[in-house]
Amino acid sequence: MSDGFEGNTTSRRGFLKGVAGGAGAAALGAGAARAEGPDPLIMEVQEWASGLGDGVDETPYGLPIRFESDVVRRNVPWLTADPISSINFTPIHALDGTITPQGCAFERHHSGAIELAKADYRLMINGLVDRPLVFTYADLERFPRENHVYFCECAANTGMEWAGAQLNGAQFTHGMIHNMEYSGIPLRTLLEEAGLDAAGDLAGKWVYVEGADASSNGRSIPMEKALDDVLVAFKANGEALRKEHGYPVRLVVPGWEGNMWIKWLRRIEVMDQPVESREETSKYTDTLADGTSRKWTWVMDAKSVVTSPSPQSPITHGKGPLVITGLAWSGRGRITRVDVSKDGGKTWETARLGRTQGDTKALTRFYLDTEWNGEEWLLQSRAMDETGYVQPTKHMLRDVRGENSIYHNNCIQTWWIKDTGEAENVEVS
Amino acid sequence: MSKFLNIFAPSLGGAALVAGLAYGVSTRDYRAAEADLAMAQSDRALAQVEAATARIAELEAAATAATDAQGAAEAELASLRDQMAARDSAPRAMSVSTQGASAPGPFGLGRDALPEEVAAWNIDVLPDGTGLPVGSGDVWTGDEVFAEHCASCHGDFAEGRGNWPKLAGGQGTLDHKDPLKTVGSYWPYLSTTFDYVRRSMPFGNAQSLSDDDVYAIVAYILYSNDLVDDDFVLSNETFLDVEMPNAEGFIIDDRDTAEAHFWTEPCMENCKDAVEITMRAAVLDVTPEEEGAEEATMDSGTEAATEAPAEEASASEPAPAGDAAPAIDMALASEGEDVFKKCKSCHQVGDGAKNRTGPVLNGVVGAVIGHVDGFKYSNDMAALGEEGKVWTEEELSKFLEKPKGYLSKTKMSFAGLRKEDDRKAVIEYLKTFN
Numbered sequence: 001m002s003d004g005f006e007g008n009t010t011s012r013r014g015f016l017k018g019v020a021g022g023a024g025a026a027a028l029g030a031g032a033a034r035a036e037g038p039d040p041l042i043m044e045v046q047e048w049a050s051g052l053g054d055g056v057d058e059t060p061y062g063l064p065i066r067f068e069s070d071v072v073r074r075n076v077p078w079l080t081a082d083p084i085s086s087i088n089f090t091p092i093h094a095l096d097g098t099i100t101p102q103g104c105a106f107e108r109h110h111s112g113a114i115e116l117a118k119a120d121y122r123l124m125i126n127g128l129v130d131r132p133l134v135f136t137y138a139d140l141e142r143f144p145r146e147n148h149v150y151f152c153e154c155a156a157n158t159g160m161e162w163a164g165a166q167l168n169g170a171q172f173t174h175g176m177i178h179n180m181e182y183s184g185i186p187l188r189t190l191l192e193e194a195g196l197d198a199a200g201d202l203a204g205k206w207v208y209v210e211g212a213d214a215s216s217n218g219r220s221i222p223m224e225k226a227l228d229d230v231l232v233a234f235k236a237n238g239e240a241l242r243k244e245h246g247y248p249v250r251l252v253v254p255g256w257e258g259n260m261w262i263k264w265l266r267r268i269e270v271m272d273q274p275v276e277s278r279e280e281t282s283k284y285t286d287t288l289a290d291g292t293s294r295k296w297t298w299v300m301d302a303k304s305v306v307t308s309p310s311p312q313s314p315i316t317h318g319k320g321p322l323v324i325t326g327l328a329w330s331g332r333g334r335i336t337r338v339d340v341s342k343d344g345g346k347t348w349e350t351a352r353l354g355r356t357q358g359d360t361k362a363l364t365r366f367y368l369d370t371e372w373n374g375e376e377w378l379l380q381s382r383a384m385d386e387t388g389y390v391q392p393t394k395h396m397l398r399d400v401r402g403e404n405s406i407y408h409n410n411c412i413q414t415w416w417i418k419d420t421g422e423a424e425n426v427e428v429s
Numbered sequence: 430m431s432k433f434l435n436i437f438a439p440s441l442g443g444a445a446l447v448a449g450l451a452y453g454v455s456t457r458d459y460r461a462a463e464a465d466l467a468m469a470q471s472d473r474a475l476a477q478v479e480a481a482t483a484r485i486a487e488l489e490a491a492a493t494a495a496t497d498a499q500g501a502a503e504a505e506l507a508s509l510r511d512q513m514a515a516r517d518s519a520p521r522a523m524s525v526s527t528q529g530a531s532a533p534g535p536f537g538l539g540r541d542a543l544p545e546e547v548a549a550w551n552i553d554v555l556p557d558g559t560g561l562p563v564g565s566g567d568v569w570t571g572d573e574v575f576a577e578h579c580a581s582c583h584g585d586f587a588e589g590r591g592n593w594p595k596l597a598g599g600q601g602t603l604d605h606k607d608p609l610k611t612v613g614s615y616w617p618y619l620s621t622t623f624d625y626v627r628r629s630m631p632f633g634n635a636q637s638l639s640d641d642d643v644y645a646i647v648a649y650i651l652y653s654n655d656l657v658d659d660d661f662v663l664s665n666e667t668f669l670d671v672e673m674p675n676a677e678g679f680i681i682d683d684r685d686t687a688e689a690h691f692w693t694e695p696c697m698e699n700c701k702d703a704v705e706i707t708m709r710a711a712v713l714d715v716t717p718e719e720e721g722a723e724e725a726t727m728d729s730g731t732e733a734a735t736e737a738p739a740e741e742a743s744a745s746e747p748a749p750a751g752d753a754a755p756a757i758d759m760a761l762a763s764e765g766e767d768v769f770k771k772c773k774s775c776h777q778v779g780d781g782a783k784n785r786t787g788p789v790l791n792g793v794v795g796a797v798i799g800h801v802d803g804f805k806y807s808n809d810m811a812a813l814g815e816e817g818k819v820w821t822e823e824e825l826s827k828f829l830e831k832p833k834g835y836l837s838k839t840k841m842s843f844a845g846l847r848k849e850d851d852r853k854a855v856i857e858y859l860k861t862f863n
């Protein structure tokens with residue numbers, strides 16, 4: 001029975017171990033398994049059913065139980081020169097639902113995650129405003145605030161896959177994403193507090209936003225977006241932002257690339273032109289096959305991925321009922337439909353959404369409740385959003401963009417499900 | 430003021446209350462302006478007095494307007510709701526009542542940003558040269574400054590080291606496979622280079638360079654890209670003379686048109702004739718191993734609990750007594766290796782280590798301060814060494830806690846390791862190189 005217990009772990013190593021020692025598990029096949037004898041976990045009084053557990057103050061702020069210690073962010077060391085200016089990946093293969101816990105939500109820093117106390121926090125609004133202002137953290141808490149769930153996806157998510165299948169796991173191919181409920185002030189409210197009469201006609205005006213860390217990462221946002229749904233947020237999933245996500249205050253730019261979600265937000269400048277900062281010229285631009293490059297590619301296209309089964313989350317329970325699940329999202333609005341193919345895109349069936357419809361610019365969970373009988377699959381998912389956009393294949397993207405892009409790879413992902421239940425990242429014709 | 434209408438109206442449910450609240454806000458603003466006037470009369474310029482007087486006039490008008498609104502509200506609740514709806518669709522129009530050169534915003538929160546504060550933080554440099562400080566730097570000065578502050582990561586010739594960014598070369602490669610994108614081959618505006626170097630570099634010591642040094646570094650990067658001659662002097666006056674090769678290489682996002690065919694009715698059946706695997710990630714094998722996963726798999730309830738203390742005991746086992754070399758706590762040193770990541774952008778340690786922004790740290794624990802040949806210490810640091818002062822573990826810990834507190838003129842710009850555990854760990858790690 002201990003084989004069955006271990007079979008619940010969701011890791012490649014766990015899988016391999018299971019295969020080596022427990023071929024019998026797969027042979028059980030469909031239908032209710034018959035007990036070989038009374039289960040000692042039931043028959044014997046277990047220690048936890050007899051002794052005492054931890055007292056209430058054991059962990060004043062709790063972390064997941066140690067059996068979940070594999071559900072952690074991971075880094076791909078060869079991607080960057082230094083972990084201080086780098087990125088890691090959300091373990092999406094091991095999560096369910098839609099909300100990403102802050103503690104395992106991917107991080108991207110340019111000069112490291114800084115410690116900035118609320119008492120030391122200042123937010124400046126300057127430029128073409130009637131009243132250049134400085135706010136303290138306490139000031140911000142006095143503005144009316146709202147709650148919204150949004151996904152934050154790094155433009156480079158899936159970027160390593162442009163030239164071909166490379167990283168073997170949904171965490172690594174699609175884990176530069178998280179989805180949280182933010183509490184914050186509409187940026188519009190703060191801009192109106194400073195007054196926009198000085199900016200004159202708002203068409204063609206820009207808002208430059210900048211962080212307080214040493215990289216002072218700055219991006220230019222068109223005024224139309226700034227006045228639409230951008231939030232100045234200080235809570236995520238009900239609690240303070242984590243240090244690595246910009247404590248005490250970050251910008252939330254719904255549906256747009258994560259680089260614009262300035263952390264440790266310290267300054268908002270109303271301008272009549274974009275700054276053309278490093279992050280909006282040398283980076284976060286998309287070079288096409290002919291050598292010209294797209295700029296201002298802010299919105300994240302509709303995208304989806306099967307998170308389980310996947311290379312880090314193989315099928316370990318043998319034949320019979322199987323839940324295929326994954327995530328879908330679109331920077332243009334709501335996800336309206338997700339289709340799943342088991343044969344590499346020849347035929348598709350429509351998956352069930354976790355909720356009737358997805359939230360706008362937020363992760364949507366999908367399920368396909370199905371059977372697996374040991375056959376090989378080329379498993380794919382395909383998202384559609386409310387604008388009618390359909391997630392393209394990698395071939396369709398390459399036909400337009402070539403192979404030299406880094407960012408905005410929203411292609412359909414293929415997992416090769418083998419007869420052992422193991423999965424591998426592959427590219428198909 | 431209008432904001433309060435919007436926010437409170439639904440919960441209060443009475444237009445009279447709403448308008449009364451609005452009136453209260455205006456009155457508060459009026460008092461604040463009066464206070465400003467008193468201050469301005471005592472110690473500010475006449476112009477400010479006039480501005481404050483003007484504000485009072487405006488606020489009086491606003492207060493009158495609010496009183497009128499109260500009357501209107503008592504008479505007609507629906508009409509006020511209409512006004513609120515109209516305000517929502519045209520928010521600019523309603524803020525007129527409180528506008529003015531320095532009148533508070535709708536909430537009266539925050540304080541005026543002082544001009545010198547704006548100047549301290551607003552260091553943007555724009556493509557048209559707006560924001561450039563007065564200053565200059567030539568290629569040869571840039572060569573020296575670059576060697577000191579930039580070359581450890583970007584290479585002596587801006588060619589890049591390891592995974593750090595290459596700043597030179599790559600012209601003509603943008604339409605090749607794996608294009609080399611550098612300042613010379615890719616960056617469309619020179620202002621971006623100046624702005625970025627000034628605000629974000631050197632890595633780990635941002636905003637420490639003088640404007641002239643930034644001009645010199647940018648001049649050297651241009652020279653490394655064959656964009657200027659070796660006698661070139663970059664200044665706020667010559668800045669716009671430099672032509673960037675890829676200035677015309679960008680188009681604005683055209684996905685809506687170039688990818689219009691992605692908006693389609695998706696195929697559900699017989700979408701392809703055949704499907705073959707054309708590439709496999711496992712063949713490439715570049716995916717990191719999952720160390721955390723192993724632990725979780727190994728966890729089998731009660732076993733792990735008994736194993737852990739045993740490991741701890743072996744790790745902290747004391748070295749045999751009488752040994753000449755002090756025992757090194759390898760577990761602690763291993764933690765220190767992690768902490769040392771914060772030091773690595775400037776310091777090298779181990780075989781083949783060289784002086785970079787900071788000196789080589791081999792043998793630093795127990796060494797006389799300033800012992801590394803060929804590294805130019807600050808005068809004050811060198812003086813400590815001449816006095817014969819030694820980097821004992823205690824001294825190193827004090828220095829690392831707050832470098833500039835220990836020695837105000839140290840060249841080490843690092844903020845410090847506040848946690849004692851981190852300092853102990855990193856010193857233990859450094860001891861492994863003695």
